[in-house]
Amino acid sequence: MKINLLNSNAAEIETECLVAVVLDRAEARADGRRETDKPQAYVATGDKTVQEVAADVISSGEVTGKNLESTLLHRPAKLKAKRLLLLGGGKAKKFSPVDLRKIAGAAVRSLKSKGVRNFAVLLPDSSLSAADAAKAVVEGAFIGIFDSDTYKSDRKKQSIDSLTVFAKGDHSQLQKAVDEARIIGESLNFTRQLVNEPSNRMTPTVLADHSKKMSQEVGLKCEVYGADKIKELKMGAFWGVAQGSDEPPALIVMTYEPSGAPAKPVLGLVGKGITFDTGGISIKPSEGMEKMKYDMAGGATMIGVMRAIALLKPKVKVIGIVCATENMPSGKAQKPGDIQTAMSGKTIEIINTDAEGRLVLADGLCYARQLGCTHLIDAATLTGAVVVALGYANVGVFANDDAFYESFAKTSTKAGENMWRLPVNDEYLDMTRSSIADLMNTGGRWGGASTAAAFLREFAEETPWLHLDIAGTAWMEEQKPWIAKGPSGVALRSLIEFARNFGNS
Ligand code: BES
Ligand code: MN
Numbered sequence: 162m163k164i165n166l167l168n169s170n171a172a173e174i175e176t177e178c179l180v181a182v183v184l185d186r187a188e189a190r191a192d193g194r195r196e197t198d199k200p201q202a203y204v205a206t207g208d209k210t211v212q213e214v215a216a217d218v219i220s221s222g223e224v225t226g227k228n229l230e231s232t233l234l235h236r237p238a239k240l241k242a243k244r245l246l247l248l249g250g251g252k253a254k255k256f257s258p259v260d261l262r263k264i265a266g267a268a269v270r271s272l273k274s275k276g277v278r279n280f281a282v283l284l285p286d287s288s289l290s291a292a293d294a295a296k297a298v299v300e301g302a303f304i305g306i307f308d309s310d311t312y313k314s315d316r317k318k319q320s321i322d323s324l325t326v327f328a329k330g331d332h333s334q335l336q337k338a339v340d341e342a343r344i345i346g347e348s349l350n351f352t353r354q355l356v357n358e359p360s361n362r363m364t365p366t367v368l369a370d371h372s373k374k375m376s377q378e379v380g381l382k383c384e385v386y387g388a389d390k391i392k393e394l395k396m397g398a399f400w401g402v403a404q405g406s407d408e409p410p411a412l413i414v415m416t417y418e419p420s421g422a423p424a425k426p427v428l429g430l431v432g433k434g435i436t437f438d439t440g441g442i443s444i445k446p447s448e449g450m451e452k453m454k455y456d457m458a459g460g461a462t463m464i465g466v467m468r469a470i471a472l473l474k475p476k477v478k479v480i481g482i483v484c485a486t487e488n489m490p491s492g493k494a495q496k497p498g499d500i501q502t503a504m505s506g507k508t509i510e511i512i513n514t515d516a517e518g519r520l521v522l523a524d525g526l527c528y529a530r531q532l533g534c535t536h537l538i539d540a541a542t543l544t545g546a547v548v549v550a551l552g553y554a555n556v557g558v559f560a561n562d563d564a565f566y567e568s569f570a571k572t573s574t575k576a577g578e579n580m581w582r583l584p585v586n587d588e589y590l591d592m593t594r595s596s597i598a599d600l601m602n603t604g605g606r607w608g609g610a611s612t613a614a615a616f617l618r619e620f621a622e623e624t625p626w627l628h629l630d631i632a633g634t635a636w637m638e639e640q641k642p643w644i645a646k647g648p649s650g651v652a653l654r655s656l657i658e659f660a661r662n663f664g665n666s
C-alpha cells in the first residue's frame with residue numbers, strides 16, 4: 162500500500178473515495194444525567210466544499226456521528242472524488258487516536274471489499290495534532306488491510322493500492338510521522354503473517370529463516386542456534402520441551418546495537434515460539450487444538466518489534482530472543498515426573514508437559530541476562546488462566562519492578578493497547594515449590610496466570626522484568642469492522658514505542 166501525503170484542496174483530488182470523519186458535538190447534560198442531548202453531527206474538517214456536500218445527509222438526521230457509523234455517497238456534487246465515505250468517530254470531546262485508527266481500518270476493510278483501489282482520508286479537525294492523527298490513520302490502515310485467508314484459492318488478489326492522507330501542517334514533520342507509521346504497520350503485519358501460518362509451514366526452522374531474512378533486509382545481527390548449542394548452553398528446560406519433536410528447535414538471537422549507543426541499559430525481548438502446542442504427553446483435547454499454531458505469537462511479536470526497531474533506529478541496544486520448538490508427544494518426549502535442570506541451575510519437576518511455555522522462557526530469560534540485558538520483557542501465549550481472568554479484552558502484565566512497570570504502562574496507554582496488571586507475589590511462587598526439586602512447572606488449579614508468572618520471575622532474578630501474557634489477545638476470535646479475524650499483532654506497538662524511548666527517561 163502506497164501512502165501519499167497531500168496538502169491541497171480536498172475538492173480537487175481525483176480519488177475513488179474520499180473519507181471524512183463525522184463527530185458528535187453534543188455534550189452530556191449539565192444535570193449529570195446519563196442521557197445526552199440529541200446528537201449534533203458535523204464533518205470534522207475545515208474544508209467547506211466537503212461540509213456542503215455532506216450537509217443534506219447530516220441535516221436529515223440519518224448521520225449521527227456514532228462510532229464507526231458508515232455512510233457512502235456516490236458521485237458527490239462539487240467533488241472530483243467518485244465517492245464520499247463518512248465515518249463516525251463518536252463524541253468530539255472523547256475522540257482519540259484509538260478511534261481514528263479504527264476509522265482508518267474500517268475504511269480500508271469496507272472499501273477493499275467493494276473493489277476500491279485507492280482512497281484519500283481527510284485528517285479530522287480535532288484535539289489531536291496533525292502528526293498524531295496522520296500516524297493513527299496510517300497505522301489503522303495497515304491494521305485493516307491484513308486478511309488471514311492466505312490459502313483460499315479464490316482469495317481476492319485486489320487490495321488497496323494507495324492511501325492519500327490530507328493534512329495541513331508542517332510537511333516534513335507529517336512525512337516523518339507517516340514514514341514511522343508505515344514501519345510500524347508493516348512490522349505489525351509481518352508478525353501477523355508469521356502467526357497466521359499453520360505449523361506445517363511455520364516450523365522452528367522456517368521461523369528462524371524468516372528472522373534471518375528479515376534481519377538481513379533491515380541490518381540486524383541474527384544468530385540461529387540448534388539442538389547442539391541449546392544443550393551446550395545447558396538449557397535443560399528448553400531442551401526438555403524440544404526433545405519430543407522431530408522438528409529441530411531454534412534459538413533465535415537478534416541483536417540491535419547502533420553505533421553510539423551507551424553500553425547500558427540493554428533491553429532484552431524474549432518471546433515464546435512454540436510453533437505448535439499439542440500439550441505433549443499431557444496431550445490437549447482435540448477440540449480447538451488447531452488454534453495452537455498461534456502459540457508462537459510472543460516470538461513473532463518480538464521478531465516484528467526487532468524489525469521496527471532496526472528501521473526506526475533508537476540509540477539503545479536491544480536483544481531479541483525467541484525460543485522456538487514444537488511441543489509434541491513422542492517416544493522421546495519428556496514425561497510428567499521428569500526432572501529438568503534449567504540453564505540457571507534450578508531444577509524443575511515436570512508436572513504437566515502442557516505447561517511448556519514457561520520452560521522455554523525460563524532458559525530464554527536466563528540467556529538474555531547472560532548476554533548482558535539489564536531489563537527484560539517477555540511476551541507469551543502462556544496460560545488459559547489469563548483468558549479466564551481478562552477475557553479477550555486485555556493483555557495480562559506482570560512485573561517484579563514497579564518503576565519499570567509504570568513506564569511501560571504509560572507507553573501502552575499511549576499506544577492505545579489494553580493491558581492490565583496482575584499480581585505475582587511470593588504466595589504464587591510457594592504454590593510452585595516441588596518436594597523433589599526446586600520448582601514444579603505448574604502451580605495447581607487456581608491463579609494459573611500468576612503462578613506461571615511467579616515461575617518465570619525466578620529466572621529473571623533481580624533484573625527488572627515484565628511479562629506479557631497474550632494468550633487471550635493475540636488472536637481475534639471474530640472480525641471487527643477495523644480488523645480481520647485471526648492474528649492481532651497485540652503488544653507490538655506498545656513494545657516498539659517503549660523501545661524507542663527506552664534509555665531516554
Ligand atoms: N499455549 C498454552 C496456553 C494457551 C491457552 C494459549 C489458550 C492460548 C489459548 C499453554 O502452553 C498451556 O497449555 N498452558 C496450560 C498450563 C497448565 C497446564 C498449567 C493452560 O493454561 O491450561
Ligand atoms: Mn501448553
Ligand code: ZN
Pocket residue numbers: 435438456515517518542543
Ligand atoms: Zn503453549
